[in-house]
Amino acid sequence: MKKYQKLLIAALTVVSLQACSGFIYRIDIPQGNYLEQKDVEKLRIDMTKEQVIYVLGRPVVKDSFNHDKWYYVYSMKRGMTGEKFRKDLVIEFVDDKVAKVSGDMDLSEDFNTPLEQ
Structure with a gap:
């Protein structure tokens, strides 16, 4: 009887600990270039590669x-x-x-206007 009681307690402990796994904090995982819309709107036709990097x-x-x-x-994967x-x-x-x-970002209305103008 004690053997089954220990086995039952062990099984209940494992199940209860597994139920707590939803409370563990999982971090967000961002990867790549984070681009803001305001930065993409600065792009213009005829910009040089150095200007785009800037x-x-x-x-x-x-x-x-x-x-x-x-x-x-x-790309972003939300942890929770x-x-x-x-x-x-x-x-x-x-x-x-x-x-x-x-791509997925909107260009400004002035995109087709070169910077010199």
């Missing part, structure tokens, strides 16, 4: 086969909820100047 920082990924295409990728989201921004250059920007 505004957004260095890209996470540069295409190995196309050095004129930069990828800014940001497990929710995942991702934002991408792709900048393409022609003659070392911004030619096209695409």
Whole structure:
């Protein structure tokens, strides 16, 4: 009888400790370039690569086969909820100047106006 009682206590202890695992704090896991909308709105057509680095920082990924295409990728996994989201921004250059920007961020209305004007 004592053998079963010890086994029952051990099983209840394991189950009760497992129930507490929901209370453990899990950190958020951000990865990549965190871009703010206000920074992306500073981009303009014909900006140089150095100017883009100054505004957004260095890209996470540069295409190995196309050095004129930069990828800014940001992903986040929320620790407590497990929710995942991702934002991408792709900048393409022609003659070392911004030619096209695409992705999840909105560009400013002045994007097509070069900085000199």
